[in-house]
Amino acid sequence: MKFGLRHIRYFIAVAEELHFRRAAERLGIAQPALSRAIRYLEKELGVDLFVRSNRSVAITAAGQTFFDGCLTIVNSVAHVVENTRRVNQGQIGVLRIGYTDTAISGVLPGQLKAFQDQQPGVVLQPHHDVTNTQLQKLDQGVLDFGFVTGPINRSGYEQCPVQSERFVCVVYEAHPLAARKSIRMEEISGEDFVHGSSKDWQQFYSYLFPLCRRSGFEPRIVQEAYNTAGILGLVASGMGVTILTDNVRNSIVPGLVILDFEDVDENLQTMAVWRSDVMSGSKKLFVGFLRDDPLELS
Amino acid sequence: MKFGLRHIRYFIAVAEELHFRRAAERLGIAQPALSRAIRYLEKELGVDLFVRSNRSVAITAAGQTFFDGCLTIVNSVAHVVENTRRVNQGQIGVLRIGYTDTAISGVLPGQLKAFQDQQPGVVLQPHHDVTNTQLQKLDQGVLDFGFVTGPINRSGYEQCPVQSERFVCVVYEAHPLAARKSIRMEEISGEDFVHGSSKDWQQFYSYLFPLCRRSGFEPRIVQEAYNTAGILGLVASGMGVTILTDNVRNSIVPGLVILDFEDVDENLQTMAVWRSDVMSGSKKLFVGFLRDDPLELS
DNA sequence: AATAATTGATGCTAAAAGGGTATCATGAAA
DNA sequence: TTTCATGATACCCTTTTAGCATCAATTATT
Structure with missing residues (x-):
């Protein structure tokens, strides 16, 4: 022929x-x-x-x-x-996107939907993983984007803030502080703490512990859970208090009271991260979308 | 592009x-x-x-x-x-093939099957039509091959004999001649005849009538049917006798007796005919097949 | 650190493919 | 018969494509 x-x-x-x-x-x-x-x-x-x-x-x-x-x-x-x-x-393609508990309970679902509306030909494949796992998968090329906690510091990567949330204290209704609207950090220095497992919530701790230390104490963790829902359950049952972020208000559990901190200005940052080397069309589009979208503050 | x-x-x-x-x-x-x-x-x-x-x-x-x-x-x-x-x-293609009553009750089915076995990629589309209709359809290009009665004489056409059958006389069991094995044509000159409709069986008549005339009579047709099965039915019911070809022995109807003629040597020829101008691959193959295949005498 | 080796890109020339104009041969129509 | 329309052919020019030598950049080797 x-x-x-x-x-x-x-x-x-x-x-x-x-x-x-x-x-x-x-x-x-x-x-x-x-x-x-x-x-x-x-x-x-x-x-x-x-x-x-x-x-x-x-x-x-x-x-x-x-x-x-x-x-x-x-x-x-x-x-x-x-x-x-x-x-x-990029009008057609696949984007493999990692997300954390925190990211998915915040603005991420809305953002993904907004992008999907703009680019119906792009298939989004979400993968639930903690920050460290996501970074590993990005290295391996298994993920295209990560939605992780905190700014990361790696060469060959770019990032972009997508969410910034205030820390809040969650206590059970019968707790002495439950009547308050807001508290100072030092007021809970003596409390029993419920929190996420130290391995998976490592990135969160790297935010939280310095905050506690600044107020002069090391949180005494008496119970660990594997996700936000688990933590809230333990708090509601009176095991202790916890520190999470503002968006727990999106998932109200009866028996819980949420208190703002008067003396904590630092927020928990959720960042979109991606490797800057491999750039498919869909990836470029998504980066453009992330950068154009104004940062939504919670 | x-x-x-x-x-x-x-x-x-x-x-x-x-x-x-x-x-x-x-x-x-x-x-x-x-x-x-x-x-x-x-x-x-x-x-x-x-x-x-x-x-x-x-x-x-x-x-x-x-x-x-x-x-x-x-x-x-x-x-x-x-x-x-x-x-x-020609290994792939469609052949539209016309056939007469006489052809289909003789060697045609076997021939088509043999060709089909040789060339499984060729789709054969059989169409039942009397000789004249087939010739018209060949002219119009609606048929590729006709299997018709008698040699035809048209320019632009080729033909090839495929079948040659002796004439036989068919009578009902109660008929005086029913005890005989064979007869002479003149013995039935006075009989009532059953036969096919004059329009559709025109070509058959063009064989039959000269034979009768040679024996000195014009057949008196008292009843017409539209196909072989109809004719045999009328004969069996005692309406009259008929002259058909040898292959009626393939479709035995109770109550009938089939008699050879002692004095008729001419046979009914069935010919394959096709236009010699348009020659698709499948058509060439089929022509080759018809010519190679030895004429089967019934 | 210096050198050799390997890779894809570039510049130049030759060959091949492809296209245009004029013309031919043939068969249908007038 | 003449005329006309059609596809084929001949000849020449343009464009495309390939080959060769070479370059620039990077890696492997010493």
């Missing part, structure tokens, strides 16, 4: 017009060139595609078969080109 | 090797030519298909999409070429 798409396009024109001169006109070439191209095609195939009497052109059965195939081929080519361009521009 | 199949083949080689020199080797061209061809392709598409660092080549997401598409395209092309060649050689 030494013919090209050109021959196929020429052949289609002749097959549709059944007239070499008109077909040549349509193609914007001279008639002899077309005649030769078709002859060449027939020679290559070893098949007579047309029966030319001097006054008319008829297509053979084999020619008809070839014609049908040619239509599917040019369609196929156009389709492939179109798709390739769309993938290049 | 100004690129050709050549670019696609080149691209596939590079995408599979991820190495320009090796890909060029595989294609049997020099490396610079390949580099330029791919660059051209990328420019035409407006898409980077590969990321070339000086030491390695990686395919982009868009490139991967294009690659997948390219595989389907070259497959499609190969498939279309293959099919076209097969149609050209």
Whole structure:
């Protein structure tokens, strides 16, 4: 098969017009060139595609078969080109996105939905993982984006803040502080603390512990849970108090009271992070989206 | 889209090797030519298909999409070429075949089956029609082959004998001649005859009437039916006798007796006929089959 | 650190493919 | 018969494509 798409396009024109001169006109070439191209095609195939009497052109059965195939081929080519361009521009693609407990209970769902609305051709694959696991998967190329806690400091990565939440104290209704609207950090220095497992909540602790130390105490953790819901459950049952972020207000559990801190100005940052080297079209689009979207403060 | 199949083949080689020199080797061209061809392709598409660092080549997401598409395209092309060649050689195709009552009750079914076994890719479309209708449809190009009664005499047509049957006389059991094995034509000159409708059985009559006249009588037709089964039914009910061909022995009806003629040597010829101008591959194959196949005498 | 080796890109030239104009041969229509 | 329209052919020019030598950049080796 030494013919090209050109021959196929020429052949289609002749097959549709059944007239070499008109077909040549349509193609914007001279008639002899077309005649030769078709002859060449027939020679290559070893098949007579047309029966030319001097006054008319008829297509053979084999020619008809070839014609049908040619239509599917040019369609196929156009389709492939179109798709390739769309993938290049990111309108089609897959984004594997990691998220933390904190991220998913905040603005992330809304952001993903907003992006999905803008780019319906991009498939978003969310993966629930803690910050460290997400960073590992980004290294391995298993994730395209991470939504993690705290600014990270790695070469070859870029990041962008997506969420900033105040810390709050969560106590059970019967607790002495439950009547208050807001408290100071030092007031809970003596409390029993419920919190996330030290391994998975490492990044959160790296925020929290310095805050406690600044107020002069080390939190005494008496119970650990594996996720936010678990922590809130333990607090509600009177095991102790906990420090979480503002967005626990989105998931109200009866029996709990949420108190602001008067003396804590630092917020928990959730960052979108991604490798700056590999940049698919969809990834570029998502980065643009993250940067254009104004930071929503909770 | 100004690129050709050549670019696609080149691209596939590079995408599979991820190495320009090796890909060029595989294609049997020099490396610079390949580099330029791919660059051209990328420019035409407006898409980077590969990321070339000086030491390695990686395919982009868009490139991967294009690659997948390219595989389907070259497959499609190969498939279309293959099919076209097969149609050209007649291994694939449609043959519209007309047949008469007489033909279908004789050797035709066996012949069609034999051809079908040789050429399983050819679709045979049988159409039941009397001789005249078949000839009309052949003129219109609606049929490719006719299996008709008697040699025909038309310019632009070819024909080939496929069946030759002796005439027989069919009488009911109670008939005086029923005890005989064979008779002479003149013995039934006074009988009542049952036969096919004069319009549709015209060709048969053109055989039969001269035979009767040669024996000195004109058959007195008292009842007409539209097909062989109808005729036999009327004979069995004692309406009269009829003259048919030998192959009525294939469809035995109780109450009937079949008698050979002692003095009739002429046979009823069934001919395959076709237009000699339009010759598709399948048609050529079928003609070859008809000519090679020895004439089966019943 | 210096050198060798390998990779894809570039510049130049030759060959091949493709196209245009004029013209021919043929069969249908007038 | 003449005229007309059609596809094929001949000849020449343009564009495309390939090959060769070489470059620039990076990696591997010493």
